[in-house]
Amino acid sequence: MRVYVPLPLSGLAAAHRADEIGPGPLTAYAVTPGLREWYVSDDIEELEYAALNRAASASLRLIAGHPDAARRRVVVAVDVPDGAAVADPDHGLDASSLGEVRIDSAVALAKAAAVHIDADEAEKDVTAAAAALGAADLGDDDAQFTVDGADDHELLWFGVQEIPNLIG
Helix, strand or coil: CEEEEEECHHHHHHHHHHCEECCCCEEEECCCHHHHHHHCCCCHHHHHHHHHHHHHHHHHHHHHCCCCCCCCCEEEEEECCCCCEECCHHHCCCHHHCCEEEECCCEEHHHEEEEEECCHHHHHHHHHHHHHHHHHHCCCHHHHHHHHHHCCCCCEEECHHHHHHHHC
């Protein structure tokens, strides 16, 4: 099963040093029944893209919680055994947790298929989005517009072997 693990850039560096993403439990995003129902598509690539975007939003939240973190969203695509990633059935209708799964233990970085990360040009918008996240959560439409601005930037795809250059 493909899951998308949100991290700050410092989390990617720590995973590289430890050769694993962890410790568990980890929050990740995947194509869950709730995500399928919300997205209303049978195209697995579209559904995986939706899960990736959910993870990118979660990465933004991690960045917002750490003022000294680099302002680039990071998502690691990892393949885990079926059943290793479990969705909470109580959150099935909660829009904020669509696609969210839990993995109980650390995941070897060797299981990673790719790393998705913001380009340098996104840093200004990601910085503004991280600063506006709290106000957006409280219903401020202008702040939500700023947060949505980070989504205008597509995450770039990198092979796992490129992690040393990304964390450089």
